[in-house]
Amino acid sequence: MSQGTSKAESLRAGETEQSHVLSIPVQDQVPDRPPHGYERWLLSKLLRMAGSPPVRFELWNGERVEPENGQPRFTLRLTDPKALYQLVGNPNLAFGDLYASGRLQVDGDLPDLMTALYRAVHGARQGWPKWLEALWRNHNPRSTGLNEARQNIHHHYDLGNEFYQLWLDEAEMQYTCAYFESPDLTLEQAQLAKLEHVCRKLRLRPGQTVVEAGCGWGGLARYMAREYGVRVHAYNISKEQIAFARAEARRQELDHLIDYVEDDYRNIEGQYDAFVSVGMLEHVGKENYGELAAIIRRSLKPDGMALLHSIGRNRPMLMNAWIEKRIFPGAYPPSIGEFMGICEEGEFSVLDVENLRLHYARTLEHWMERFEANRDRVTELYDEHFTRAWRMYLAGSIAAFRAGSLQLFQVVFTHGENNNLAHNRGHLYQTPAAPEAG
Amino acid sequence: MSQGTSKAESLRAGETEQSHVLSIPVQDQVPDRPPHGYERWLLSKLLRMAGSPPVRFELWNGERVEPENGQPRFTLRLTDPKALYQLVGNPNLAFGDLYASGRLQVDGDLPDLMTALYRAVHGARQGWPKWLEALWRNHNPRSTGLNEARQNIHHHYDLGNEFYQLWLDEAEMQYTCAYFESPDLTLEQAQLAKLEHVCRKLRLRPGQTVVEAGCGWGGLARYMAREYGVRVHAYNISKEQIAFARAEARRQELDHLIDYVEDDYRNIEGQYDAFVSVGMLEHVGKENYGELAAIIRRSLKPDGMALLHSIGRNRPMLMNAWIEKRIFPGAYPPSIGEFMGICEEGEFSVLDVENLRLHYARTLEHWMERFEANRDRVTELYDEHFTRAWRMYLAGSIAAFRAGSLQLFQVVFTHGENNNLAHNRGHLYQTPAAPEAG
DSSP states (O other): OHHHHHHHHHHSTTOOSOTTSOOOOOOOSOOOSOOOHHHHHHHHHHHHHTTOOSEEEEOTTSOEEOOSSSOOSEEEEEOSHHHHHHHHHOHHHHHHHHHHTTSEEEESOHHHHHHHHHHHHHHHGGGOOHHHHHHHOOOOOOOOSHHHHHHHHHHHHTSOHHHHHTTSOTTTOOOSOOOOSSTTOOHHHHHHHHHHHHHHHHTOOTTOEEEEESOTTSHHHHHHHHHHOOEEEEEEOOHHHHHHHHHHHHHTTOTTTEEEEESOGGGOOSOEEEEEEESOGGGTOGGGHHHHHHHHHHHEEEEEEEEEEEEEBSSOOOOOHHIIIIIOTTOOOOBHHHHHHHHHHTTEEEEEEEEOHHHHHHHHHHHHHHHHHTHHHHHHHSOHHHHHHHHHHHHHHHHHHHHTSSEEEEEEEEETTOOOOOSOSGGGTSSOSSOOOO | OHHHHHHHHHHSTTSOSOTTSOOOOOOOSOOOSOOOHHHHHHHHHHHHHTTOOSEEEEOTTSOEEOOSSSOOSEEEEEOSHHHHHHHHHOHHHHHHHHHHTTSEEEESOHHHHHHHHHHHHHHHGGGOOHHHHHHHOOOOOOOOSHHHHHHHHHHHHTSOHHHHHTTSOTTTOOOSOOOOSSTTOOHHHHHHHHHHHHHHHHTOOTTOEEEEESOTTSHHHHHHHHHHOOEEEEEEOOHHHHHHHHHHHHHTTOTTTEEEEESOGGGOOSOEEEEEEESOGGGTOGGGHHHHHHHHHHHEEEEEEEEEEEEEBSSOOOOOHHIIIIIOTTOOOOBHHHHHHHHHHTTEEEEEEEEOHHHHHHHHHHHHHHHHHTHHHHHHHSOHHHHHHHHHHHHHHHHHHHHTSSEEEEEEEEETTOOOOOSOSGGGTSSOSSOOOO
């Protein structure tokens, strides 16, 4: 509980110790004064620069600033003048902060609003003058050196297992994109289908050895051991996740097949038939891609198969500033070209790339529905600010995947000399990857 | 016939008009003098630098230079001292030239020899000193501007339809990688399977419009029109191929659905449901990738699908000098990262990448078998030099795909905002892509 509280505090803007995070004093008193004319002008200018989304502003005195064209589908309420200036000065960062602190309130479906904003801004930003790009640009993500990586991962993944259990799937606590091979799957089915899809892509056979970099709560390792009879070394630097993973492996009597190692992927030792990493590359940092390639290269047997599953981009772009600062420190999703650069660096042969972008939107919709159903408990564990911040994070992520701002790449590759390859990919589709419902 | 002869002549080293091609005078008289000690030393040094492949040299007087380690599986006979110096001075270029002119003769299976050489050199070249890398490096490929592209393509694809009919498949004259979804398919089945696989990846529906960049003899366009009822605009700058394609479309009564356009892909006009290009990107040239991306971007409807099928690389590397100079002027297979750079440039979302490397090795084995069965006719059409050069080209290509020096990427992508995507890739595998044999 004390941990939960401390995390909630670090989320609250202006109360963090990290000096590079903007300090935003929370303003409790709503001012009586009416907005100035130039304040209304600033907001309508902001709407135009954002590509004229179907959004109106409502100010602290009830006055409204309507969009230029068409009917607004959403109303954004600003509770004080300072919120207005913060929003105009750095919308990337301030939008999430103001929402989390309740100084920006939303009428309308939050994921839909965020999707409309992503789409409008994407179309508009080509026309931005350089100074505006510079003013609003995302800041550089934090370092991902060995020590910083521990802090970054602790910040997010050690929020407490109970918190994640409130809204992740009950099957294997997967905090990564599920595989909705058909859209009507339950979240549990789709997460198991993802694990199965990954195993099929790796062409696992009983008795093989697998190393996993960044194993979360250990669900993939347990699935591989249970369903494919392989031995797994699974690395993670999140203390809480490793503890959970070990306990769960013991409970399922799989601990003789799985070695959960509380260590950084950079310390992986040995050679394996498969190298797999699901949802870690986002946290590796561009500056470490060369080292990651070398690690995979030395860890993979001559005919071993590797799979990296990661959020990515169509073009290089920094992580949304608010998410990088408040939610995922150090996060950077690689562009598809940067992703392939890892494979080039390791002299690997890329065999298969699959983009599961809309699967992540669907996954996040499930998560958000469960999160909302448990929001009172979340607020009890942390506080209202935390709950609103996570709601914004989930809604914004849904929007980013829907609007095509984020992608989800699964990339299969092997050593350049390996000729032990499948004739085709039909083995992925002979039977459904998802188990029957129930 | 006169065309065939002129092409054969341009292939013959030393008789070409192109000033940047090395001039190698053909030496007809075999010298009587025995090799010098330092000549034998040069050859054993060459073998060591090439990673000690299982190869011995036999010199003009019958003397042998054995490899350092192990039993030689192949014997390379050099007919004169000048051949020795040419080989040592620039093995990349001279190996093919000497083989074509008969001054380097091979005992042993040519594709197997070339595979052994590719593998040995790949392992060894990391240890080469810089000066050797510089001495032996591939030269820059020729330009691929609008005019040069016409010359480049004419050089290769206008050799005469009869020549290609001697060894390509009889189904659709496909001069690109087939899809051996099972390895026992005939060449005809595997080429039709490739066309079907491409159509499935594009999710074609009747009444849609397709633009094809670089249509060869028009087989894919006819397949799409015939099997999927789509309208196709197919571009090609090879006069002979376009003439063949048009005649064949009329014969099959498909000409109302297909417009074969004798023009450069850079002049594509209109918007289409699909953009497809099979085996053209190799000839586009890196300097034109940005323009290609812009062309695809403007030619593709908002929910259109694009597919590029091309030879590629695991890392950036120039085309083998001999192939670029003698066989495929201007050819450059992009690395997977450079390939993705095209998609980044066009702000596309990459949906699917499949590597069919070993399928191309198998395709080339079929081609070479048919080529050898018809070698007398080839020599009749051209001459012995031409036949030997093409044998080397086919054998070297088999080796490059077997050894992993070349890849074959099929890349499917769409506009970044397009959400009209398949739930999974199972539709590619519900039924075999190949027709029944017969």
